[in-house]
Amino acid sequence: MNDITQLLQEQNALLSALLAAHNKPTLGFSDRSPGSPQWVFIGRHGDSCWYTLDKSSQPVPIAHTALTGWVVDLKFDKVTRRGKDTYKLNLTMRTDTYVYILSTGHDTCFAKSLLTSLAVISPEQLQSPITLSVTPGEDESIVWCRIYAPEYIKAPQWEQNTDFRPIAQTAINNVRVASKQGYDLGLSN
Incomplete structure (x- = not known):
């Protein structure tokens, strides 16, 4: 009887491991070569x-x-567009095999919703994969950002005159701290 109990326990452990592997999020959205x-x-x-x-x-x-x-990185880069200097917010994300740099204007709704979300998320949460979701706004030019880590991170509301410099600095610091601490690559049991 002990042999059967042990085999059933081993089978349950294997099934649990398979279920956990199946429920892990898929990273990235591209089929291109690294x-x-x-x-x-x-x-x-x-x-x-x-x-x-x-x-x-x-x-x-x-x-x-x-x-x-x-x-893995969040920064503002100065670029020249249409003959004028402007700033872009660039977020670098790494998946299993690919690296993506998401670029947006520094004062867009996407940038503001991204920054406010990254400012309230902890560096510890950023050590695991997050899901960044895009949502169209009512206006044809508006795109919103939502972050799930793994649950939806509700970004604080902001006003037209909100000073985003301290919010941006907090978000950048959270990403830097997470990068220095390392990432949970999902390789442990």
Whole structure:
């Protein structure tokens, strides 16, 4: 009888491990070969809220509405667009095999909702994969960001005159602390 009990316990452990592996989130949304980072731009193109650029710099809408992976960097970069200097908010996410750099204007609704969410999430939560979801706004130019870690992180509301510098600094610090502490790659039992 002890042999049967032991076999049943081993079978339950294997089934539990299979179920846990099956329920892990899929990371990324691309079937391309690993290599250099894939730039993803935030903006509405038809029904899509983000896109990449093809070899001739034409937008290629991304049909997926969510990206799951580890946040590894968050920064503002100064760029020149249409002859003028501007700042872009660039978020780097790593999946199992790919790296994506999500780029948006520094003062867009997407940037503000991303920054406020990353400012309230803990560095410990950022050590595990998060899911970043895009949602279209009522206006054709608006895209919202939602973060799930693993549950939805409700970003605080902001006013038109909210100073985003301290919010951005907190979000950047949270990402830096998480990066220094390392990531849960899901490799342990």
